[in-house]
Amino acid sequence: MEKGLPELDRRKTQTAVEALLEKYRIYKTITFEAREASMTASYTERFHGPTNVTSDQTAQIAVHNVDVPATRRAYCEMIESIVERLSEREQLVIRERYLKQDDVFDYKVYNYILDPPVSKDTYTKVRTKAFYKMALALADRGLLMLGELQKRKPG
Numbered sequence: 001m002e003k004g005l006p007e008l009d010r011r012k013t014q015t016a017v018e019a020l021l022e023k024y025r026i027y028k029t030i031t032f033e034a035r036e037a038s039m040t041a042s043y044t045e046r047f048h049g050p051t052n053v054t055s056d057q058t059a060q061i062a063v064h065n066v067d068v069p070a071t072r073r074a075y076c077e078m079i080e081s082i083v084e085r086l087s088e089r090e091q092l093v094i095r096e097r098y099l100k101q102d103d104v105f106d107y108k109v110y111n112y113i114l115d116p117p118v119s120k121d122t123y124t125k126v127r128t129k130a131f132y133k134m135a136l137a138l139a140d141r142g143l144l145m146l147g148e149l150q151k152r153k154p155g
Contacts, residue, residue, distance in 0.1 A: 021098040024079045027072045035061045082137045090130035
């Protein structure tokens with residue numbers, strides 16, 4: 001049994017958490033295109049007897065049109081609930097840098113959004129701490145594998 005919290009590789013953790021935050025941003029900004037059933041019959045070649053597979057195109061489309069948006073919504077709500085558990089400053093950094101728009105850069109956050117502005121090093125510390133907390137929460141939900149993010153011991 002492990003004692004204490006795992007020691008994670010900072011770069012691997014940042015890359016993994018940023019990928020999940022990018023997925024969140026895509027889900028929030030890219031609209032879902034509902035599928036529609038085709039009304040024109042299409043012909044399918046059958047080379048031999050029945051395949052014992054029944055196809056209900058309308059049902060498959062209906063299930064897709066309900067399940068995909070529900071899955072996206074659940075994912076976004078989960079990310080938002082994880083971010084809400086961070087400290088105020090960490091929340092601000094994550095929301096402004098990763099959850100809103102694509103064109104927000106680190107220097108804009110620590111120079112213009114944080115009040116009072118902070119140094120790049122302080123910003124990096126806050127962001128690293130937030131990523132660590134988020135990685136633990138995301139691992140609890142099965143979205144990250146902590147074993148892949150842990151620092152390798154030399155030797």
